[in-house]
Amino acid sequence: MLKATLKKLIPGSVWMRLQRIKATHKLAGYSRTQNTRFLKFSANPWNKPNQEELRGQIIYYIHRIEKGLTHGSDFRPGFGQNALQSLHDLLNQWHKAHYPTTDTTYQAAFSIVMAYIEKHQQEHQPLPEFLNALFPVQELEKTEANNTIAGVKTITTREKRHNQDKNFKELFEGRTSIRQFAKEPVDLSTVNQAIELSMKTPSVCNRQSYRVTLVSNPDLIGRILTVQGGWRGYAYPPVLAIITSDVRSFIYMEEHNEPYVDGGIFTMSFLLSLEYEGLAACPLNLMCSDANAAKIRKLASIPDYEVLITCVAIGHFQNQTLVPKSFRYSGSSITRIIR
Ligand SMILES: Cc1cc2nc3c(=O)[nH]c(=O)nc-3n(C[C@H](O)[C@H](O)[C@H](O)COP(=O)(O)O)c2cc1C
Structure with a gap:
């Protein structure tokens, strides 16, 4: 009631400025809570290791x-x-x-x-x-x-030949991050098919804020991955996808983490879709410093209104590739049931 009355009395531009100040305080509070939790519990030297x-x-x-x-x-x-x-x-x-x-x-x-x-x-x-x-x-x-x-295990092209005939369990269990690709170039229309399939990704209120930048220029891929830093020791992939989320799809300050959630879910769909299309891929973190993020944004022409989610290196499978086993914990070990 009071808010409605004030809104009528205060000029529109001033009202907007007040709204913005309120939002800034809210966001600062949310960041503080997140930062405090991270500082208090992350595996850092100032925390006693458990x-x-x-x-x-x-x-x-x-x-x-x-x-x-x-x-x-x-x-x-x-x-x-x-x-x-x-x-x-x-x-x-x-x-x-x-x-x-x-x-x-x-x-x-x-x-x-x-x-x-x-x-x-x-x-x-x-x-x-x-x-x-x-x-x-x-x-x-x-x-x-x-x-x-x-340790390591071997992935072969033979086991990927019939990916489109596999059931979900077989396809999902068969996906592995691949960091060494065949020399063969990648047809971008196949990657686009994977993107089309990934559009079935659920998102908050169906906003679909995720965006994909496909880079196939070898020099540019090299420059981006040099800044990214997580691709040392491997030849550059034929294609690099950069997944981002457009923050213009979001309204309330409480949604400030949602671009990352939706972008993350999309990335998983994309990885599975690439697997379905018979392409090899590896997700690559974009958890860089502000300075490095700015460099990647500039290199890949990512607009300011998009947040960086992750990269995906894409290529064709080699006849045989060694990959990390990347063991998994059991589902029961990460599940809590509250009755
Ligand atoms: C968000 C994200 C970021 C990753 N960043 C890197 C990276 O920078 N370099 C790399 O070699 N692998 C990276 N990986 C791949 C992981 O190492 C890999 O997914 C994990 O070991 C599980 O293995 P799998 O994908 O073969 O099942 C990343 C994975 C995710 C999901």
Whole structure:
């Protein structure tokens, strides 16, 4: 009532300015709450590590080592000293805290070290000296860890040939991030078909704010991925999709995270649609600093009213490609039921 009366009395332009000030305060409050939670609970040195934080860090290093193991002719023997040192330190913290050694993450850490050793043996390369100091091989052999959880697996073109005949479970379970592509160029009309299919993605109030920028210029792809930073050690993909969300689709301040939610869901649909079309792909983070985000925006002509969600590297499958196993936790381990 009071609001309606004030609105009638106050000139329109002043009313709008007041609305904007109110919205600014609201947004600042929401950001504060989010920032406080992140600062308080994320796996950072100022927080005392608990089991979940250790898990997050251990899996991060496992993944880094898995990626290093996917290289064939360009394999770098003795790679990953920093990652293996960090893994060693984290496992020590795990022991000190008496967390269970039957835990999947803990077992995966041992498994990745075994895979590292195996890869050096396969490539007829000596193990680096630092490895034995961190993880004495005799000790490793005594552990009862499941040594098949982490490492690499092979993906072949043969298994992708009939993707369009697969049922959802087969297609979904078969999708894997691919970082090494065949030389063959990608027909953009196939990518466009994947985008068409991805339009079935649900979005808040059906706003469909997601946007896709397709980059096929090799020089530009290289420049964008150099700034992105998560594609080191691999040849550039034939096509790079940049997923963004248009904030102009949103109205209320409470919706400020929705572009990211809708953009994220769209990205998953897109990955599955590319898989259906028989194309290989890898999502790539766009969690960059403001300075790097500005560089990517400029390179890819992303307008200011769009927020960066993620990139997707796209190409054709090679006959055989090594990829990280990227083990998964069980669904029950991440589910809470409230009756
Ligand atoms: C949002 C997002 C960002 C990612 N960023 C990168 C990246 O920068 N570099 C990379 O090699 N992989 C990246 N990945 C791929 C993940 O490493 C991969 O999805 C994960 O290990 C699970 O493996 P899978 O996709 O093969 O099932 C990203 C994945 C997602 C969903």
